[in-house]
Amino acid sequence: MIADRYRARADAFEKKIANVRSDQWADPSPCAKWTALEVVDHVIDMHGVMLGHPIPRTEDPLTDFREARRQVLDALTSDRATSEVSTPAGPMTLEDHVDQVVSDDLVLHGWDLARATGQDETIPAADVERLWAGATSVPAELMERFRTPGAFGPGIEVYGAEVPVPQDAPLQARLLGYVGRDPVSKSS
Structure with missing residues (x-):
């Protein structure tokens, strides 16, 4: 269930990234002081936080997001998913932490990215x-x-x-x- 919810949200976020025109990456987002690119960078960074290591970067935000989501999905579909992790809200399983943080971020920051780049905000x-x-x-x-x-x-x-x-x-x-x-x- 958690992996499926994450996958659906990641699909929607990836589609938004793919629809950003090259001239829109510097456009302001609803997140104060962040551009469209910085919204995507934040989401990728948070994937790394969930996994406990940074996500390798290229010059392409879509490639980088795909790598981040691959790594999170690998973790969610492995024994690691039910391992306990320390979080600011207290100990919980990795899958619960991903569900409550990075998966929810995909929804809210997906709206931010859509707003910044003129895409469907629904x-x-x-x-x-x-x-x-x-x-x-x-x-x-x-x-x-x-x-x-x-x-x-x-x-x-x-x-x-x-x-x-x-x-x-x-x-x-x-x-x-x-x-x-x-x-x-x-x-x-």
Whole structure:
């Protein structure tokens, strides 16, 4: 189940990378201070964090992402998947850590990449519901830490400051606002 969810999300993210034109890599993303390329670099870096080693890089973001996803899928389909790892949220299995961090990142940063490069920004409803349930169940003191830049290490900010979104807005817009993205403004 976790490997299947990761695979589907990685497929969607890879498709977005493949659809970025060469002149769009420097375009700003909804993540403050990040370009479209830096969003992809972050996702690849986080794959390496999950695996405990950096992902080798080339000059091609698509090639690099494919290598990162190959390595994560190898880990998710091996005995290593159920091994315990230390995380900022406490010990958990590698597969749970991948599911809660890098797999969810593929969804949110997929939206960021789509927004930055003019692609379809629709997040699958099942992913929206799952991420909403997860984000809104985080205790307030932990959410404050999630929103504090550097709380989990230099340059790491899990969520940005909440962006107000009307309560009657679609759940995708409320999710994006809750995790610190402006679902309306194209110039976030």
